[in-house]
Amino acid sequence: MDEFKQFRELFGTKIGQVIQKPRRLFFVVKEEHLLEIVKYLFDGIGCRLSTATAQETYHGLEILYHFSLDKAGIYFCPRIVISDKQNPKVLSITALVPGAVWIEREMFDLWGIEFVGHPRMEQLLTLNSPENPNQPLRFGRQA
């Protein structure tokens, strides 16, 4: 895909491990380059944020963003790895992508990841729960 080639030429030095498939590009990005890359994907080439996936691994907490370039039918997936599991924080992309407001709140709610700069960093799904479930999808969840 030309779009993948162009992206890797532009940001080759700012991205880490890459997994490329015919229509998917998964790549690791450091937090300091996240907003620059999101700005390029969303404002620069017109990607749409489908959603983001959080997962806890033994290395830390992972956030995988899924940006769809609809006109080409391909996905750019920047991956952020947060090694501090006790106090996970990452920059919010909501200032660039208003459509990320709910998914960042959901990741805060279920995984305990704080998004710095989010306009309303509070629970999304468990806001009205009678008892606070306290990050229910984490491995070592504290009761």
Next chain:
Amino acid sequence: MTGNKIPVGPFHPLLEEAEYFELKVDGETVVDIDMEIGWMHRGHEYISEQKTFTQSIYLVERICGICSTSHPLACVHAIEDIDNIEIPLRARYIRTLVGELERVHSHLLWLGLAGHFIGYDTLWMWAWKYREPTLQMFEAISGNRNHYGMMRVGGVAKDVDPAIIPDLLKILDEIDRKMEMIAKAAKDDPVLKSRLVGVGVLKKEDAIAHCVVGPTARASGVAIDVRKDEPTDAYDLVNFNEIVLKNGDVYDKLVVRVLETIESNKIIRQCLEKLKTVGGPILNNVKEITPGEGIGRYEAPRGEVFHYIRSDGTNRPVRHKVRAPSYVNIPSFVASCKGIPVADVLITLAAVDPCYCCTERALRVVDAHDRPFELDLQRLSRTKTEQIRREIYGK
């Protein structure tokens, strides 16, 4: 007078499911809207990670009663994306056939509800009357009117008997005639136009900013459709038009859906004709899923359904992410409801065809002592009712 708040929900006659909206109003005009979700407790993502890949397909079929083909189809696309699994040609046509039948019945369901919401019950009865033959087609093909159980990794579970195709085509002729009639009626009807034109407008720039999908995006001039953008199954083998309008109001959302139903009928007809001649297997034997990650999506009636699956080489997904279209469409109410009269809010909310049980697919509830609540939903319901009673009556 400013600063007044009007609650809508969480249980409201015009919301089919539980959801809470808080309207901030200045007189009759809505100046802001807040939304609270989390009123239903599902846990599909978590449960899926305890199931095998095949069981997960059945599980995600239960996320939504209306999109009960879209979720399994996106799920198998995600699993197939991990290993680039090929699908037999006959299975590709069957998948497309079932997916488009779902679109027809979903759009007719919404059309009926929309008519009912604005007090136009003739439209409601028409739409639901003509939805019935679509469900009969489903029953003939899969044995079920809902939850068809057709999708498998590598193909489909059940073949379409060539002997029933002539009968299905007859039913389709009847639906086609009625849809043409409804389309003409909807486009010319002064009642619908006077009630819906210019109501709840979602501008194109707001649609892009909120990343909305499906008819909600296409009614606002955003030309996105997974069937065209990343054609899977037989979508690159059939002819159909992508319906895109530009005004973004409730009327355009209605017209998009009505015209899409006609396009879906065209696709169904092409698939049925092909199934008369295209033979071969319907399922490739997939023995294992290698470690890796895959993205699958499908254009559900409400928009793109997104599934992400990560495999570690065992027979279970280690991570299964599901994003339903309503999850991105509902927050766009912030843009479409501001500045409209209170009386227009409910039809504006209904115009994105929100599915709240899809939206809340992720939650796993445990209490403070790590005991899972999901095993005792009655207790959860009682606890919540008691809490609401305490808040209202102070006891």
